[in-house]
Amino acid sequence: MTNETNSSDWTLGGDLPIKRLGFGAMRLPASRRGGPPNDRDISLEVLRRAAGLGVNHIDTAAFYFHGDLHANDLIREGLKPYADDLVIATKVGPKRRPEDPMPIGEMEPGELRAEVERNLTELGLDRLDLVYLRVGGMEPAQEPIGDRFAVLARLRDEGLIRHLGVSNIKVEHLKEAMDIAPVAAVQNWFDITKPQDAEMLEICEREGIGYAPYFPLGGFGLPDDERVNAIAERHGATVAQVLLAGLLELSPVMLAIPGTGSPAHLEENMGAAGLRLTERDLAELRQR
Template identity: 60%
Template sequence: MTTDTPVTTFLLGGDLPVHRLGFGAMRLPTGTFRGAVRDPETGVAVLRRAIELGVDHIDTAWFYRWGGVAANDLIRTALSPYPDDLVIATKVGPLLGDEGVPSHQAGPEQLRGLVEDNLRSLGLDRLDLVYLRVGGMGDPGGESIADRFAVLAALREEGLIRHLGVSHVDAAQLAEARAIAPVAAVQNNFHVQDRGGEDVLKQCEEDGIAFVPFFPLGGGLRPLDPARMAEVTARHEATPAQVALAWLLAASPVALAIPGTGSLGHLEENMAAARIRLTPADLALLAA
């Protein structure tokens, strides 16, 4: 894993230039999957401000919804007609259970409908990037993804999808997918204090595949420990979240960060992380 000063852009899929610091839409409807519903007008304001701050890569999903508020609807309301340079990535695979949270996996026969749900809700004729999201929140691996990924590959051939990705996969599953169709991006759990699955990151580096961690700030599952970052945050007069995002951008040239928030203040804080340049001494401390 490299630790050079990060470049600011990445060519996603070989033809879509994006800034390496983007925006994740999961927290627009609610802070957690069972939290209080957030004001849709605030979500619209956050999205519009994100674009003003230079975001050109938004990561979403149809199942990012709670209490009648849906991330895709907010994106369409806030940003359609979309800027020409905006890349919208979504993911399919999880199904909502009776409680309204993702608790099941779609079979191959259900994936077309899920892709079409995203097309309709976003108001698009073609999706820039669609990830096959695999499994729950345990460790990745242990199941074949070939049949499901083949469905998405066929939809790509039809012109409904521009690029394909996989999410929450191990190295074997990534290889399985790549044997079927090109993979433009991998979205796995990864952050400065949780670096499992670095073999997948290494493979992405070798082959120019975008590596887009979900929960780059911990996501509440493996939260950041500010005490372990105190010296670095003090040196840069930065927050732990800013240092974590700066570390991610420095960690690998193929890493893209998509921190999510439903707060204008947190959005401004996150986007300011792109201006932080960590030193070798900083990186050594964060690796301890």
């Protein structure tokens, strides 16, 4: 593997160089679930500032919307014409109608093509760089995923998708997917204070698969962790910066995608790229 743990770069799928600190678009339409929609101009400012700070990996989905604000539309409006090195990842699988406050179920295999085409249209692209099959709800999927992943593999063969990923899965699902087509990335719930997906991460390291944790900052508010708080104080950094820097130090395949609808929070998150944790810091983070 060519990537060092503290390197800022990763080559997705063997051919798409990206910065390991990217941007998640979930909070662009609304900063919190059930809250008011964000200001459209501020969301566009966040996207453009992210690009200006060197972000070239954006994670999105057509089901990221709040009212009339859709993450994909904002990305197209704010960043197109896209930079040559920009990699946009999206997810398909969850069902969500305009009136639904959150996804209400999972798509059948026959519904996935239309969802891929919807992402293509909203983003203004002819081919999607990376498409995750997102399965399950708040917990990882229980049932096999092969029939749904095979649909995306066929769309990849047709040229609509460049690389494939899987999200919210168990080890057996990754193995099932890899028997069908190459897997470029995994996206599971993971943060530095709860590294519950260690086996999956080891497989990704061995196979050269990117690991892009969702909720890298805890998901529902920053975790109150004594170790993280102490490290942040020592470095004069914020808790969010320590959480992100810890992820990047943890593994060379880690792709952090923190999201925000705030320019100030964006600047804070991106500051994690310059934070170098010491061996003492890392040893403390590894303690359970």
